[in-house]
Amino acid sequence: MANIELIKKLSKAFGVSSFENEVIDILREELKGYVDSIEVDEMQNLIALKNFDSPKSKVMLNAHMDEVGLFVKNVTPSGFIKFVKVGGIDDRVLLGKRVIIGEKKVRGVIATKPIHLQKESEKDLVDKSWDMVIDIGAKTKEEALKLVQVGEGIAFDTEFEEIGDGFFVGKAFDDRLGCAIIAEVLKEEFDFPLIALFSSQEETGLRGVTTGAFKYTADISITIEGTVSSDFPDVSDFNKVSVIGDGPVITVKDASVITDHGLRKRLIETAEKFHIPYQYKRVAVGGTDSSKIQVTKEGVKVLVMAVPVRYIHSPVSLFYLDDYENTKRLLVEFLHSLEG
Amino acid sequence: MEDRELLEALVTAIGPTGNEKSVYEIIKKALDGFVDEIFVHQGSGSLIAFKRGNGVSSLLIEAHVDEVFMVVEDVLENGFLRFYSHSIDPKILPGLKVCVHGRKLLRGVIGVKPYHLVKPSEENKAYTFDELFVDCGMTGNKIREFVSVGDYITFEPGFVELQDYFVSKVLDNRTGVFVLIEVLKALKRIKHEVNVYALFSTQEEFTSLGAITSSFSIFPDAALILDTTFAIQHKVGEEDGFECGKGPVIFVGASISRKLTQRLTSTGERFGIPFSYEVGVLSSTDADRIQLVRTGIPTALVSIPIRYMHTPIEMVSESDLEKTVQLIKLFVEHYEPVTKVQNGEY
Numbered sequence A: 001m002a003n004i005e006l007i008k009k010l011s012k013a014f015g016v017s018s019f020e021n022e023v024i025d026i027l028r029e030e031l032k033g034y035v036d037s038i039e040v041d042e043m044q045n046l047i048a049l050k051n052f053d054s055p056k057s058k059v060m061l062n063a064h065m066d067e068v069g070l071f072v073k074n075v076t077p078s079g080f081i082k083f084v085k086v087g088g089i090d091d092r093v094l095l096g097k098r099v100i101i102g103e104k105k106v107r108g109v110i111a112t113k114p115i116h117l118q119k120e121s122e123k124d125l126v127d128k129s130w131d132m133v134i135d136i137g138a139k140t141k142e143e144a145l146k147l148v149q150v151g152e153g154i155a156f157d158t159e160f161e162e163i164g165d166g167f168f169v170g171k172a173f174d175d176r177l178g179c180a181i182i183a184e185v186l187k188e189e190f191d192f193p194l195i196a197l198f199s200s201q202e203e204t205g206l207r208g209v210t211t212g213a214f215k216y217t218a219d220i221s222i223t224i225e226g227t228v229s230s231d232f233p234d235v236s237d238f239n240k241v242s243v244i245g246d247g248p249v250i251t252v253k254d255a256s257v258i259t260d261h262g263l264r265k266r267l268i269e270t271a272e273k274f275h276i277p278y279q280y281k282r283v284a285v286g287g288t289d290s291s292k293i294q295v296t297k298e299g300v301k302v303l304v305m306a307v308p309v310r311y312i313h314s315p316v317s318l319f320y321l322d323d324y325e326n327t328k329r330l331l332v333e334f335l336h337s338l339e340g
Numbered sequence B: 001m002e003d004r005e006l007l008e009a010l011v012t013a014i015g016p017t018g019n020e021k022s023v024y025e026i027i028k029k030a031l032d033g034f035v036d037e038i039f040v041h042q043g044s045g046s047l048i049a050f051k052r053g054n055g056v057s058s059l060l061i062e063a064h065v066d067e068v069f070m071v072v073e074d075v076l077e078n079g080f081l082r083f084y085s086h087s088i089d090p091k092i093l094p095g096l097k098v099c100v101h102g103r104k105l106l107r108g109v110i111g112v113k114p115y116h117l118v119k120p121s122e123e124n125k126a127y128t129f130d131e132l133f134v135d136c137g138m139t140g141n142k143i144r145e146f147v148s149v150g151d152y153i154t155f156e157p158g159f160v161e162l163q164d165y166f167v168s169k170v171l172d173n174r175t176g177v178f179v180l181i182e183v184l185k186a187l188k189r190i191k192h193e194v195n196v197y198a199l200f201s202t203q204e205e206f207t208s209l210g211a212i213t214s215s216f217s218i219f220p221d222a223a224l225i226l227d228t229t230f231a232i233q234h235k236v237g238e239e240d241g242f243e244c245g246k247g248p249v250i251f252v253g254a255s256i257s258r259k260l261t262q263r264l265t266s267t268g269e270r271f272g273i274p275f276s277y278e279v280g281v282l283s284s285t286d287a288d289r290i291q292l293v294r295t296g297i298p299t300a301l302v303s304i305p306i307r308y309m310h311t312p313i314e315m316v317s318e319s320d321l322e323k324t325v326q327l328i329k330l331f332v333e334h335y336e337p338v339t340k341v342q343n344g345e346y
Helices: A004-012 A021-031 A141-147 A173-185 A208-215 A261-273 A290-294 A321-337 B004-012 B021-031 B171-187 B209-218 B258-271 B318-333
Strands: A037-040 A046-050 A059-064 A069-075 A081-086 A098-101 A106-110 A153-156 A161-163 A167-170 A194-199 A220-229 A301-310 A317-320 B037-040 B047-051 B058-064 B070-075 B081-084 B097-101 B105-110 B152-155 B160-162 B165-168 B195-201 B222-230 B249-252 B276-279 B299-306 B314-317
Touching (some): A004 A021, A004 A173, A021 A046, A021 A173, A021 A194, A059 A173, A059 A208, A081 A153, A161 B105, A173 A194, A173 A301, A173 A317, A173 A321, A194 A208, A220 A290, A220 A321, A261 A301, A261 A321, A290 A301, A317 A321, B004 B021, B004 B165, B004 B171, B021 B037, B021 B047, B021 B171, B058 B171, B058 B209, B058 B318, B171 B195, B171 B222, B171 B299, B171 B314, B171 B318, B222 B258, B222 B318, B249 B258, B258 B299, B299 B318
Parallel strands (some): A059 A194, A059 A220, B058 B222, B222 B299, B249 B276
Antiparallel strands (some): A046 A194, A069 A081, A098 A106, A098 A153, A161 A167, A167 A317, A301 A317, B037 B047, B047 B195, B070 B152, B097 B152, B160 B165, B249 B299
16 A cells, blocks of 8 residues: 555655755655665765665666755845746746745745736736746845745645545655655565665756766666656647556656666566556656666666656646556566566 | 634635625624624625614624635536636636535646646747636546536635735635624624624625625615725735735725715824725725615725735735724724614614
8 A cells, every 4th residue: 555644745845956855854764774774965865775785686766856846036125035947847837826935934925916907918928937926925125034045945835635536636746756656665675786766856957866876876777757647638649648547657768768678578568467557658758867877887777667647847736546556566566577 | 913713714714706604604603792683684695793882873894705716617528627717817727726616525726737748839828717627636427426517616725824914815805804703893892882784795706796785685874895905016016006014995986985984084093093095986896886775875995905816825914904903993983973864674
């Protein structure tokens, strides 16, 4: 059974790129006693090792800890916060949303002009992020700067909750679902060396992974993601990328990598042997840490597998529990197939 | 602030236009022991509380209870809901959580295309209701057991304090409701001549049904309307808005009685309660309608400035709430009839 409490904690954790500390703390606590060592490197990657001294081929499990968000850019004389985006966020999801800012967890709202006061010509115009402000209830710049600092991170303020039939809503499922799956899988025993690379700064351009994979380089690496599912109205079937309920999404090629054909064949065989549903990622969008791992040193064989998630990079992403379970199961069975 | 819990209960209660009943329980509980009578108006479903004074004149104080809403327009084959609203800006909706009020309360989210798939040409096109949908995490067959066309959708409740401000959905106009309750509670300790009818009215956001029909029934000698107005905020300057924290806003225009309004402003001046004037022809509140009931009712309008009106992040200054309560309380305490006394029909 999925550890919903862990997913909830991870989803709620503040972890805008380069501010991954809370996620690190949760994972560190979760893994205590199940791995041989845990370290945090210069880039704020969390790396856990298990049986590292075994002479067998080394396997890396990878998921990124950071989430898309905003940084405080400056504060206006009347105490409103200007911001920049961190990672790929559509400006059109920002207006009227609640956010959490920085170390003091200051709450704020993204200001929006009342519909009553918008001129006809304004109604169809998209507000641009550089033109928006966050209101934290401060009346002056000085008051605001007592609460937040320039450069601090800003995350969506979204509660984690179950809705409908087996669905969960929250923020940052890209890629806290991957973090949760790997944390759960690390509690199992395997006879080969395992490197778990929980990477930082994926959303800023696959940055943390670069140093983490250099320090501990595996023979095989599997990246676990929460990936795009456009399984909703007005999207043609071939544009859906992945479909909710159809199981783990296996990448052949995305915008950053072609995964290893041999390993992928083994992954598919495992899924079929254990009757685990799976789907291929359609539409070559998005990139993952696997593309950086693949080109580390002499090269690493990589796979990418993901839980389909609707509305990623927005304040309200949504996943289906069965998809999470099946992704975890397929990963566990695949790892067992590497034993012996 | 005293009674912060009452405000929180009022704003997190769900009462879309035409379906305001769930707010009544909170109002009734808060007024228990403070009023002489409390009943539901037959014609409109509004809630009316009566507090007897020592004299014969009657004053109606009105605050509308209903909140802006969306309506299900279609249940799609795969379980997604198409919806519409006449009073909410679609540009704030992508990525919001909502409540769907079918045969069962369902939670849902308003979906949005992931940025990875957004074409550059789409990025500059604002979302309209044609493209938006609600996802309740249910398949078509399942959701049809609970939801049908015409069901209400409302913002997810959530109450946050930001420094001296409160943030929530429906501060328009549960802040008016809150002020009215606080005034009634204060009257318990005050000797007042005027008989006070407190009208918690229905359907302001659509047709003002509650205000029109209930005022017809009560036909008070005068009416004071409590509502919200625009605050100065990002992209709203002083030509359209009022500064938060500077007290209530008193309307001056064609749809109010200048005489009654003058009583209100002199009360403010006499007791040193700051206020601003909002000048317009009509007010776009229930005041415009109540003025025309029967042979006419002298009205006055007091508004509380709020930021980000008709969104889930409406924002109000705590001190504006307190100052408004004070002003209305003193106004009632020192009330003198403005017209020849006519008894209401209740």
